[in-house]
Amino acid sequence: MNERGLRWRGIVFSLPWIVGLAVFSLYPFCASLYYSFTDFSVLEKPVWVGLDNYAEMAQDPVFWQVFWNTIYYVALAIPSGIVCALGLALVVNMTRRGQWLYSVIFYLPHLVPAVASAILWMWILNAEIGLLNSALRPLYDALNGLRAWWDPALAAQMQTAPSLLWGPPPWLGSPQWALPALVVMGLWGLGQMCFIYLAKLQDVPIELYEAADIDGASVWQKIRHVTIPQISPIIFFNLVMGIIGACQIFTEPFLMTQGGPDRATTFLPMYIWDNAFVYMRMGYACALSWVLFVMILVLTIVAFRLSRDRVYYAGK
Amino acid sequence: MAADREDHLPSGYGRMERGWRGWAMLAHAILMVAGLLFLLPLLWMASTSLKPNDQTMTFPPTWIPKATLAPLDGKETIVTKDRQVREASVLVLVLEGPAQGQRRLLLRSEFPDARVEPGAEYRMQIKVAQAGREVLDPTPVRVRILRDVPEGYWKVTEWTPEFSREREQSKGVVRWDCVPETAISVKPHAFVSNYSAAITRMDAKGEPDAAWYDRGFARYVRNTLWVCFMSVFGVVLSCTLVAYAFAFLEFPGRNVLFAISLAVMMIPFPATMVPLFDVFRWMGWVGTFKPLWAPAWFGGAFYIFLLRQFFLGLPKDLLDAARIDGCSELEILWHIVVPLARPALAMVALFQFIGAWKDFMGPMLYLTDPSQFTLSLGLQDLQSQHGGTPWNVLMAANMMFSLPLIVLFLLARKTFMRGIAMTGMKG
Numbered sequence: 083m084n085e086r087g088l089r090w091r092g093i094v095f096s097l098p099w100i101v102g103l104a105v106f107s108l109y110p111f112c113a114s115l116y117y118s119f120t121d122f123s124v125l126e127k128p129v130w131v132g133l134d135n136y137a138e139m140a141q142d143p144v145f146w147q148v149f150w151n152t153i154y155y156v157a158l159a160i161p162s163g164i165v166c167a168l169g170l171a172l173v174v175n176m177t178r179r180g181q182w183l184y185s186v187i188f189y190l191p192h193l194v195p196a197v198a199s200a201i202l203w204m205w206i207l208n209a210e211i212g213l214l215n216s217a218l219r220p221l222y223d224a225l226n227g228l229r230a231w232w233d234p235a236l237a238a239q240m241q242t243a244p245s246l247l248w249g250p251p252p253w254l255g256s257p258q259w260a261l262p263a264l265v266v267m268g269l270w271g272l273g274q275m276c277f278i279y280l281a282k283l284q285d286v287p288i289e290l291y292e293a294a295d296i297d298g299a300s301v302w303q304k305i306r307h308v309t310i311p312q313i314s315p316i317i318f319f320n321l322v323m324g325i326i327g328a329c330q331i332f333t334e335p336f337l338m339t340q341g342g343p344d345r346a347t348t349f350l351p352m353y354i355w356d357n358a359f360v361y362m363r364m365g366y367a368c369a370l371s372w373v374l375f376v377m378i379l380v381l382t383i384v385a386f387r388l389s390r391d392r393v394y395y396a397g398k
Numbered sequence: 399m400a401a402d403r404e405d406h407l408p409s410g411y412g413r414m415e416r417g418w419r420g421w422a423m424l425a426h427a428i429l430m431v432a433g434l435l436f437l438l439p440l441l442w443m444a445s446t447s448l449k450p451n452d453q454t455m456t457f458p459p460t461w462i463p464k465a466t467l468a469p470l471d472g473k474e475t476i477v478t479k480d481r482q483v484r485e486a487s488v489l490v491l492v493l494e495g496p497a498q499g500q501r502r503l504l505l506r507s508e509f510p511d512a513r514v515e516p517g518a519e520y521r522m523q524i525k526v527a528q529a530g531r532e533v534l535d536p537t538p539v540r541v542r543i544l545r546d547v548p549e550g551y552w553k554v555t556e557w558t559p560e561f562s563r564e565r566e567q568s569k570g571v572v573r574w575d576c577v578p579e580t581a582i583s584v585k586p587h588a589f590v591s592n593y594s595a596a597i598t599r600m601d602a603k604g605e606p607d608a609a610w611y612d613r614g615f616a617r618y619v620r621n622t623l624w625v626c627f628m629s630v631f632g633v634v635l636s637c638t639l640v641a642y643a644f645a646f647l648e649f650p651g652r653n654v655l656f657a658i659s660l661a662v663m664m665i666p667f668p669a670t671m672v673p674l675f676d677v678f679r680w681m682g683w684v685g686t687f688k689p690l691w692a693p694a695w696f697g698g699a700f701y702i703f704l705l706r707q708f709f710l711g712l713p714k715d716l717l718d719a720a721r722i723d724g725c726s727e728l729e730i731l732w733h734i735v736v737p738l739a740r741p742a743l744a745m746v747a748l749f750q751f752i753g754a755w756k757d758f759m760g761p762m763l764y765l766t767d768p769s770q771f772t773l774s775l776g777l778q779d780l781q782s783q784h785g786g787t788p789w790n791v792l793m794a795a796n797m798m799f800s801l802p803l804i805v806l807f808l809l810a811r812k813t814f815m816r817g818i819a820m821t822g823m824k825g
Contacts, residue, residue, distance in 0.1 A: 089650065091647055092647030095643035095727070103655075103658065106677075107665060107670065110673035111665055124676070170432060187436055187437060190436070195803070197778050198777065211455045270436065294412060304412060351668035355668070359675075364676070367672050368673070371669040375665065
């Protein structure tokens with residue numbers, strides 16, 4: 083009786099989750115696949131249209147722009163995020179005092195809600211009066227001075243044509259700088275990743291370093307051949323989480339640029355949002371969301387493939 | 399373990415070879431620079447939130463908010479410098495006409511006499527406000543001389559807080575005076591009034607005659623706290639139960655269910671957003687807080703995973719002993735597991751609270767009426783209000799929105815850090 087009782091209890095205990103999984107994850111997931119083959123505005127019943135949504139997508143220049151924007155963002159944000167977070171964690175691990183203080187400082191920005199950080203960064207990235215460009219402008223002035231000194235002919239031209247002067251990028255105001263600006267802003271919130279690395283760095287068995295010491299390894303060699311392989315599973319974990327997170331970027335561009343200028347910062351989540359809740363094209367939005375899902379899947383598989391021989395799992 | 403390491407080793411990477419001792423110093427130098435870069439935006443937010451509006455756009459940027467002080471009617475007052483007087487002028491009081499009781503600054507050269515005595519009265523043409531513009535009124539009015547204003551004096555205006563009642567009531571008529579450069583002093587001053595300005599501005603959204611707790615800001619706080627507490631309560635309750643089942647109870651399909659639970663973490667929210675919205679619309683929940691907290695009562699994959707990991711680390715003998723003593727599973731959960739897992743539960747509660755507090759997409763999707771806004775939406779609304787909100791007021795609102803989380807984090811730092819470290823255990 084006890085055995086069977088335990089079985090039933092197991093199911094009863096996990097019942098909320100089974101229901102939750104079904105209603106809030108699996109059903110929407112499958113329904114979105116079905117809707118992606120239909121023409122569906124909220125007010126009317128979905129009408130089956132086969133692959134029309136996907137065919138339309140292939141013809142939709144906006145979709146392709148948004149698609150490549152998303153890829154471009156992921157391609158910039160993931161490597162820079164991993165390098166910076168890992169780099170900082172490696173350096174923090176080099177110290178003995180004040181580790182907690184550094185990790186607290188790096189973590190604080192992660193606590194600022196997206197709406198608040200979006201507003202703050204709009205202010206910092208402001209082309210004319212923003213803090214960043216206020217700091218950069220003297221550098222550019224010095225650079226212009228140097229150019230003028232180097233090339234007197236250019237100096238004369240600069241007097242009449244101010245467009246020849248170099249200046250700090252207008253960030254959110256220009257199509258080519260808005261997306262990198264969002265990446266820089268994203269780096270500000272890497273504290274969480276950094277802290278996960280740090281926790282893992284401290285779990286690396288001390289004996290490995292001692293063994294390396296006996297072999298006369300330098301600090302760099304130890305980091306390269308002991309530390310990195312030891313924490314490779316967590317690098318991989320952060321890579322996958324980073325891909326999922328980066329593909330979902332919504333709030334920042336939604337508030338800061340409304341996807342502009344020239345749709346340079348419209349990413350898939352925002353295009354899904356617009357189609358679903360602005361243009362009321364739920365079917366097309368679902369097709370887009372499947373593209374997003376497949377994109378994440380493919381990127382994750384690529385990450386798996388690339389790291390298969392480079393990730394070290396203890397005991398496997 | 400950690401203490402052990404600190405005692406015996408000169409660095410986190412074992413022994414340093416000779417000449418590398420400087421690395422610790424270099425590491426600190428790098429971290430200080432990096433730390434400063436991370437803190438700067440936060441400090442900038444804090445500093446801007448305490449500045450008067452005219453100091454938010456200065457070049458080069460200033461970090462310490464300062465007040466300009468000048469004697470106004472003999473009393474030291476916070477003022478803004480309007481302009482420097484370019485030509486010798488005379489300060490007069492208008493005695494009649496629409497501008498009666500107001501002050502005017504007239505050019506010295508416009509007066510017929512070479513000397514003007516304070517108290518003397520003249521008939522002069524003055525500028526009056528007409529349809530929002532200052533125009534010269536052709537009919538002269540009686541004015542009384544107050545004082546001579548030599549060239550180089552400053553016209554200073556009394557500073558009133560943004561969106562304050564004083565500013566509303568003054569209707570453009572503000573106290574001002576002309577003072578010499580030497581009478582003006584500048585000293586650090588925190589303009590805390592930006593915070594009340596932000597609240598007033600958010601309150602303007604609600605019914606004007608409603609009680610304070612029913613107007614914008616207080617309402618947003620209440621709504622946010624409601625969603626936070628409901629979802630925290632639900633998530634802790636449901637995830638404890640489910641994680642207990644995953645950790646200690648055998649049941650058919652457990653491993654499959656667990657694998658699915660991990661897999662759904664891969665599904666991005668935007669991918670399920672549309673049908674989920676449809677589900678809630680079908681339930682009639684759009685326009686209520688329920689879509690924001692109800693799903694939490696059915697557990698969350700990430701938290702279930704975290705708690706399961708923690709539960710698996712608990713001594714199993716204790717549970718078996720309790721079972722032999724005839725405790726039911728619920729009793730074991732409540733009397734043994736919950737007390738032991740308190741740090742892990744606290745962590746789940748904290749993460750969920752912060753997640754719910756920060757959430758923007760959810761409220762944006764499901765809440766329609768301004769009376770239901772959470773702080774996220776209130777802040778976004780403040781930022782996009784017609785006519786714009788000055789940066790200092792926006793930053794004050796930003797601070798009010800972010801500071802509770804930062805304080806919470808600093809208070810529960812240990813719990814947090816342990817939790818984040820556990821996040822990586824999946825690897």
